[in-house]
Amino acid sequence: MSFSSVDAEIKSSLPGLWKYTGRRNVPFSDSQDWLQAKRRDDDIGDLWRVHDKLYNLTPFIHKHPGGADWIELTRGTDITEAFESAHMLNVGKVEKILDKYFVREASARRNSPYTFKPDGFYQTLKRRAEPILKNVGTGPSKQVELLQDILCILYISFVAMGTYLESIPTLIAAGLLLTFSTISAHNFFHLRDTWRRYYFELSLLSSQDWRISHALSHHMYPNTLLDAELTMLEPFVVLLPKSTKNFWWNQLFSPICCNVTALVGFHVAFFKRLGSKLTGKQNFRQEILIPVLEIVFLLNIAPSSWSGFRSWALVHAVFAYVFGVIGLAASHHHPVCFHDGDEARPDSDFGLCQLDASSERTDDDRENLLVALTTFGFHPLHHLFPTVCHSKLQYLKPVVKETLEEFEEEINKFPHWQLFTGMYLQAGRNKPNPFVPRIRTSSHHFQ
Incomplete structure (x- = not known):
């Protein structure tokens, strides 16, 4: 090679x-x-x-x-x-x-x-989860489907009204609604095929591309060299603990890069994808027309073409920024989480490594389903059971707790604000963490 x-x-x-x-x-x-x-x-x-x-x-x-x-x-x-x-x-x-x-x-x-040893953590957890999932199912509940539909309808209503009236506050609200609708739609592209996965396309993102970079890469190999979502941010944001990074330079520079990347990254990715399909590098798929039709719709209802373009650009800039910040700070990039370069656990059980590389928000215990759906909530459970709808994850908490206790392990837990600030600290971290036999908790201190 x-x-x-x-x-x-x-x-x-x-x-x-x-x-x-x-x-x-x-x-x-x-x-x-x-x-x-x-x-x-x-x-x-x-x-x-x-x-x-x-x-x-x-x-x-x-x-x-x-x-x-x-x-x-x-x-x-x-x-x-x-x-x-x-x-x-x-x-x-x-x-x-x-x-x-x-x-x-x-x-x-x-x-x-x-590893997937029969008596290991992950296979033990799967055996205990199966009877529960047989009873409650793994697919989306009617409540989740309704919440997703309402979010999309609200987004379309607000973006249309904001564009027609040239109302910046309404367009900003539309961008926030698009963010929440898209994060919720992420739940659907993990599941068996359903038309609701295509709500994701309204955001300029591609559900099929994200099935690769997110579901097949990031979810399978979080925070490792096989995690495509880390690769896509480099060299602007380097989240692995590389010795070549200057700690203070990255502390000053990474917040700017994180925010600028979030603001423009998805626009760049969309036009690259559109170009790839027009030039034949990628096969043409009909869903690429969804964001194109969205632009055409806004241009036709706006007082002028320039006004329609500005409305479209503002809505998607708000979306990209909020989505990017929520995504980066959702679970994985506190310095306590494992990042490739840190010392690995001796037995790399798949389930335990998923937990090593993620964190649970302490706020999650108080979150309702809508908040979890729209902010990447219940994240460690989602990594353990990626093809189980968010509406069913709460039923699995008792067996996860039981299995963690049996294997003397813990889940990293932090308030959301600590995950947000931790993301910037991780971007500056240039020293590997040693492995600690029990998953580190929020009381763990690092340099």
Whole structure:
């Protein structure tokens, strides 16, 4: 495998992660580029890998209950983490279906640090969660669907009214409503295919691209060299504890970069994606027309074309900034959280590593479903059960607590404001954290 001179110096502190997938220091890099790099590194042709076995899932693509996207996107890659974290019900039946498509044993070791031991934390938690999920289900509740629909209707109403009246306060409110609607829609693109996932497209973002960069990369390998969401921010925001970072320079510079990146990043990503589709680099998908139609709609109801463009730009600038800040400060980037470069735990159980790299907001215990849906709430549980709707996560808290106690582990917990300030501290951190046998709590101090 060939690297650039920059990539050649990149090494993970996780023992089982021995190849770096993606490109560093290429801002707003394409999620498709990450996927192509992963196919190259996993090196299994047109097959799919689960643990140490290779399968040909081509005949299963359109039979997959979650939708064809998940299988088509992951062709030629190791899907072990995605397979394990997606299937919480009837696991034995799912494995029997998978066996029908077995081709051969894999010859190379996996490029992943994670373990799924039968008596380990994650598999124990899955067994305990299954009967609960059989009872309550894993899909969206009627309440969640209604909340999502109302948020979208309110956004359309406010953006139309603000554009027609040229009302800046109304347009700012529309930007906030778009933020909350988009974060809520993120819940739907994790689940089996549903038309509500396309609410996500109103924001200039792509639900399919985010299924790659967020669901298949960030959720499977949070805060590691395989996390595409970290790569996309570099070199403007460097969140890994690199020794080459100047602490004070990054303390001064990272708040500016975090805010500027949040303000313009999604606009840049949208026009890059649109260009890729127009030039044939990416396959054309009809949902790219949703934000285009949104622009056309605003231009037609505005007093002038220039006024319509300004309204569109303002709404999406408000959205991008608030969405970016909420996303960056939601859970993962307090300095106590594991970031690649920190000392790793000896046994990299998938579930425990998810918790090492995330934090729970102490405010979550008081949050209602609407707040959780619109602010990336219940985040550690969402990482443990990414294909379970947010409306069902609360039912799993007792078994998560029971399993944590059995394994003598804890979840990082901080008030939301500490996660926000911690994000800036992490951007400046240039020294690795040592591993502490119990997951560190908010009382832990660091330098």
